[in-house]
Amino acid sequence: MDDKHALKSSAAGMRLIALVTIYNQSGDERLLRYIAESYHADLLLAHAAETRSAQFFHLREAMGKLQVQQVIGASKENVIVLLRAEFGGEVLVDLRVEEDYPHAITDISVTPLALSASGV
DSSP: OOHHHHHHTSHHHHHHHHHHHHHHTTOHHHHHHHHHHHBOHHHHHHSOHHHHHHHHHHHHHHHOOEEEEEEEEEOSSEEEEEEEETTSSEEEEEEEEOSSTTOOEEEEEEEEEOOOTTOO
């Protein structure tokens, strides 16, 4: 199964595709709305949608647009994906969603990985 199919056949993968697409389009209001509508209420209690949106804005300023490089793991409710950053480096995303529709995002970890000067 190729990476694109693995993401499209997963509720978590579809959430990730939507998130990265909106992130790449630089639509800060649209990204804020997506976070507010798609994240589970418990996540938004821990960190408001505005805070989460601002974190993505800073990531985009530092690393640029993101593109799927490799799907490390995928199930219906969880994906772990390595994304290639436009300005260099990579971002590791671990995203989990609820089992039931609308598959709200229940956990997300976004870890920027920068290459060292030696490329390792």
